[in-house]
Amino acid sequence: MIEIRWHARGGQGAVTASKILASAVIEEGKYAQSNPDYGAERSGAPLRAYNRVSEKPITLHCMVLNPDIVVIVDPTLLKAVPFLEGTDENAILVINTDKTPNEIREKYKIEGRKIYTVDATKIAMEELKRSLMNIPMLGALIKVLNGLVDIKTVEEDIKKTFGKKVSENVLSANIRALYRAYEEVKGE
Amino acid sequence: MRPELIKEVTYVPYSGNMAAAEAMRQINPDVVAAYPITPQTELMQCFADFVANGLVDSEYIPVESEHSAMSACVGAAAAGSRAMTATAGPGLAYMWEVLGIASGMRLPIVMTVVNRALSAPINIHGDQSDMMGARDQGWIMLFSENAEEQYDNLIQVIRIAEDERTRLPVMIGMDGFVISHAIERVRLLPDKAVEEFVGELKPMYSLLDVDNPVAHGAVAMTDSYMEFKRQQREAMMNAYKVIREVGKAFEEAFGKKYEHIEAYKTEDADYILVVTGSAAGTAKYVVDKLREEKGIKVGIIKIRTFRPFPYYDVMDAIEASNCKAIGILDRAETFGGASGPLFEEVATAQHLRRKYYPMTGFIYGLGGRDTNVHHIEEAIDKVMKLAAGEEVPLVNYLNLKE
Amino acid sequence: MAQIKTAEIKVPPLKKLTNYPEKLVPGHRLCAGCGASIIIRQMYMVASALGYELIIANATGCVEVCTTIYPYNAWKSPWIHNAFENAAATISGAEAAYKALKRKGKLPTDKKVKFVALGGDGGTYDIGFQSLSGALERGHDFIYVCYDNEAYMNTGIQRSSATPKYANTTTQPVGSESFGKPQTKKWMPEVVAAHGIPYVAQVAPSHWKDFMEKFKKALLTEGPSFINAFSVCPRGWRSKEEEGILVTKLAVETNYWPLFEVENGKWRITYRPKNPKPLEEFLKLQGRFKHLFKPENKHLIDELQAEVDRRWERLNRMENLTREE
């Protein structure tokens, strides 16, 4: 079982991204949970969302305490929230930043852990013309999950989720953003 | 005619709310009257969407309050139609008066309760104070561990409620947010199979039968009231059998077993935790972990049926184990009582068999307070101490800031 | 809104009405001289003559308690009581069930059925107000009939928002520091009319032709109608049992209880007393106003008269305002 924690701000779509991830995993016949941490916060407030992904049924119904992967959707949260909380040396960090993994490691004095970075903000601005980094961050995470779920399944799920709600243009921009981040994410 | 959407068994990523709404779509009740309340709102919205797109034949009444939701269900059920609703926490509290009317009038209304804490202080998160507060209102009460159970339970309880031996309303609880809003893998059954399983409602004393006019909800004075209450007790005792029968029928039809309780690894257990709702899942995980890592033999009794309470099932499972002590997890308070409501029931169960085990109660998860692996471990640790003869308080709190 | 075409459908003459079986049969335990059962009988006279079956949801109250004491049932039509405050919600559910079952072909289609919610002023003006408002706004096809006896009579003459100013009740009694209820009566028909429902009417069983004409309109209306019926309560008002119809007539003749209707937003006074009588004549028949007849309290009667005049004037203005040009 892999446990994932998302850090984002309200309105950035992290909950949706976490739901799409769970959906895609389940589509492929595996097990997953997506569990937002609901509060009374409104747009802009830092929030967390969780995923569990497994080959076997998941019976846990509690918060993710010790995530294997932490996804940081908004780079400004690196200073604002204790994103390393509950992680051990083996944890993986997937961070939206224009910096390299090494620069992040030095700047935030991170020991151990594996760091991946992707400039999801840039991808979002170029493809979506809006700072909606959830889908690119999902693309990056899929890459980091290393074959656990097929990006094609994720693509299909995005189409299903957004299909009725957005225009053809917006949908294809999201799909492009997904694949770009999937390609552009860099590890150490 | 509404379209057939699901033609074969399908696995979907659904929230508890979506799963419950999907079951309602497949059940296709005649009347749904509901009022939105967090964390049930999504369920009602899903169902409203089905209505808006012609996927159900139901008359949908977007009432102005929960009191009216249940009142309209009473009117609809007395009119010989299949009526459903859903609510949460304060909404259930607001329905309270009509809950007893629905059961007293023997109307087979089915309701999802997305379990939510009661005010004050106001809190939108999960706990079971709402249903536990309504536990003697004459409703059959089930709790679901996860989204799929909520779905399966809804399909089963239509038959349980409408059986001539019961004719009682049923509420099924699922924990707010943790289940209602989390996406999980849910097995959906084909539309046709569900339709066939739930069957047709046989109206009794329908208000719409103008050729045989009846009076529902008459005054019963001191000379007859008690007889009707005695009938309700009988119906609830019948429900015990009917729930089991329908569970068996469900297993035969769909290959998944449902009993009053789920005894998880209790056969050889030295220690037993009794729990209901989503925390049962977390507890099962801990049981596996402790057995694997430390060789501690713990078992779980998950209560699915809370009313009628399965006293004998609980005791059968305990007596068949090596139980040395029991811990009871309650996600609701009984202020001034010994521990929580579930604790009281397990104590009664022991008394009915004249078999007594050391037991201690745990209050957990109030207002959505997280109950994780460590907290369950902490509870088991206390139960082990109790078994070893150490002094353990009657009521303990998990994850409380002391 | 659909125009109600009622002119061609006629309520038969009084004698003909006697040919239909009673649907509220005797043996109920309402007080001698109760106005509520007169109202219900007149409702059924029209419904039966026009071929309608009524399905009744009755709020807790005198009528409910007195007509269905187990195992005695005074009703010969389907009837349900749920609670005090939810007759309108209960009828919403029954009406929705009717629609659903009819659509699914599970009900005979040849019956003319009308849903009626019935409540006293407590179940209508006060505790049942929310559920009434909700059901009206949702547009269920039903008639709400309020038998307004101006206090909680079932439980012993406690004040309601329908109790008139200066009436003596057990929860706002007359005393050395009190003239009875200090507040004026809620003008319910106007509150209900504000929902924009197709038909609202105020009736009195003394003026039974007017009553029946209005109940006929309500029967023929698709969607919600509201009928506010003046319901004498000899016990609560301390009036003579035999004078119930007289008191009711005087309520109308003094303009205390004007007869009017609001049809698709148009207000119309359906009966204009030729020479309105002074309010005093209505008040003096009732013990609940006895204290007003002390010489030193004359100004209170004047005040009540002024209020009646003001409301009558307002009603006339509403009629003029909404008259078709």
Add this chain to the structure above:
Amino acid sequence: MIKGWKELPIGGVIIEPGSSEKYDTGEWRAWRPVFDSSKCVHCMMCWIFCPDSSILVKEEKMVGIDYDHCKGCGICAHECPTNALEMKPEYLFREED
């Protein structure tokens, strides 16, 4: 009178419409309406205002009073335009034990 709990229909439903007719409220009466058919013009004012459905009408003619149920309120006599109904003390009619 009321059966045991096993025999009663469930839910307090009264399945017999109009069963209240078996319940006599005539006992409540202190005053009795006495009908003089010779004065009656069959205007039906008594019938339309009776709170207890106790005016007996046959073929559109007023024929008498249902004394099993009439509570003696006196509205009929009060509203009768021809004095065909008169209220008399009930004790005049009750048999003495």
